[in-house]
Amino acid sequence: MKFPLTQKGLKKSQNELSRRQLIKTGLFGSVILTVSSGAAVFSPSLLADEKLRSADSARQSYQFLEDKDVTLITALLPAIIGSNWPENTEHQTLATSAALISADQFIFRLGDFNKGEIRKLFDLLHFTPSRILVTGIWAKWEDITPAQAQGFLQSWKTSRFSLLTGAHNALSDILAFSWYSNPKNTAHLGYSGPPQFVVNSLPQFKTPITEGDT
């Protein structure tokens, strides 16, 4: 899988939606969404992919993410991270695994209502007809380029439908937060987490303290 970062000229019209189409799709909460959540497709190509082995092994511990979400997030991350995407493939794999674990933890803690909204958004992006309609992308997630992903994210961001802008905000916020909240991903950019002298002197960074709040 290659992640060329050059922005290819994706036609804007490719991603534009008519109001009628949007109503038909009924973004967030429609028959299509109900149908799609029952039509989960496990992607065998994911397992076959050498680079994603470690992401896959972490899957067992996911509290929210399903296999198809892992495929989706893995496909979108290079687009979200842009020029900060690591060049080294091993770094890409490790950082992707860490971001998946963070995204899973973060979404799981959003509370029931938000979890439901994210599930609807993911399902919308998994179900082929609705995915094509809202993103203009015909390829499967595992086959898209970052340029394609950036193209649809950008079209959502500038959409005249605030629902799509909101979906862009939710998706980019969660994925970007999952990446950039990890100091390992920002150390070379100037922020490497709390100062070492603090870590060395505070008790919470030393031996585990017994739980006492019962």
Next chain:
Amino acid sequence: MSDIIQNGLDKGWKVTSADTLEDKSTIEADVAIIGTGAGGATSAEFLSKAGFKVLLIEEGKLRYQKDFKMNELEAFSTLYQEATSRKTSDAAINIYQGRTVGGSTTVNWTSTFRTPEKTLDFWASEYGLSDYTSAKMAHWFKDREQALNMSPWLVPPNANNSTLKQGCDSLGWSSHTMVRNVKGCWNLGYCGFGCPTNAKQSMLVTSIPSALDNNASLLTCARAERFHFKGDKVSHLECQALDSEAFETTGKSITVKAKHFVLSAGAIGSPAVLLRSDAPDPHNTLGKRTFLHPVNSCSATMPNEIRPYEGAPQSVYSDQFLWRDGVAGEIGFKLEASPAFPGGIAAQEALFGDALAKRIASLAHTQSMISLLRDGFNEESPGGEVILRSDGSPALDYPINEYLISGFVQSYLAMAEAQFAAGAKTVTAVHHDAKDWKSWTEAKKAIKELPMGPLRAALFSAHVMGGCGMGSDPKQSVVNGHGEHHQIENLNVIDGACFPTSIGANPQLSIYGLAAKQATQLATRLKFG
């Protein structure tokens, strides 16, 4: 280094996590207080000191120093409502509220102000709150300032804050040093992650330990679901037990019986409990007039290193524009600096790809300025309304109208002007359609042309106020000046939820002062009838 919470637990404080209780357990107390933030914890301290058997009920878990590891993901996802993703119903304004023992005081930035005199005068004239003049409140503010070690920050401000001061100075605008509630502060800058050194004098390390020392009990991981009424009194409160991490419900319910109830669940949570309870609301005031101090922001790239993630997050402010058109005219705004960490930038600014990569890569040189709009003082600023979603969880409808938009535009202009005056190389508004502007002239023109339709500007709020507003006239309020519910005899709301308008300053001391006053009055009433 000894930790006050760990020591208290070791010596036998009565702290129980709801997940350890049997389904349908009953707990009894003289006074049950819902919420452990500024309002609830202060009330608990005063009422337990007066000899009442107090029960504090908290939705979040008891997290304290051992848990505060200065990590963005961990802090954001465990200490805040909806893991910092709470938003107004149209998703336009991101809302940061604490959801942990100590409430928002555990995660606030320690900025301390007495309620402005102009605000209190407005309350007296518009809401009949003649007990809330500056002169009458001075006693309560002073009491809390001493108790919580509130004093001006004498350490030099970090670069993020000194840039704000420099901008104001060179334009001839007023600016001042912030008062902070800290004791032995290490000047690290991680206040919003839960203070790692216990220096912040939040409710977690002050009033809550005091109350627990006075024999109060604390029930954590318990969500107040609804009151049940008998006549015009609350007979009992029904709570849902959450799991031991306070992330999900367990299906177990807990009954709380008390002679008196105090609702201190914040300005979204407090109206929500009353709405779920079908509480009397004869004048349709419940949940209305909920205010946010809506915040917009500008980011500047400075020639020097700023490192906005280091040092006391807020130590300088400017009120140059707070009353720019009088108290009730065009909306005024307060200027402050905002700490900035990579994850927070990523989550707040709705950028992605190269644009976000560039923002993060230049973070060390970024000065982050914010403006807090003073909402609720003009008929064009009625605030928002707390409503319930189908699952009973609360949402806040907060429409953004032309009145607010003109305030955002004016404050973008002020922030950009101050940043260029302080020597910024480029300035941008935190807005979907803003570019990096290279001069004040360019910024001025561009800001006036910024589209301000739905979701274009990145907006947030860390100050939710109102929703159970107080006033002497039941037709325009939910509680009276004592915080007593107009229709329910044994229920007080003691909280920022009582404010009839926004404050016009970071509200923690306004809540502490109000709670100290109201809880003292309540103790007298419960003792002597």
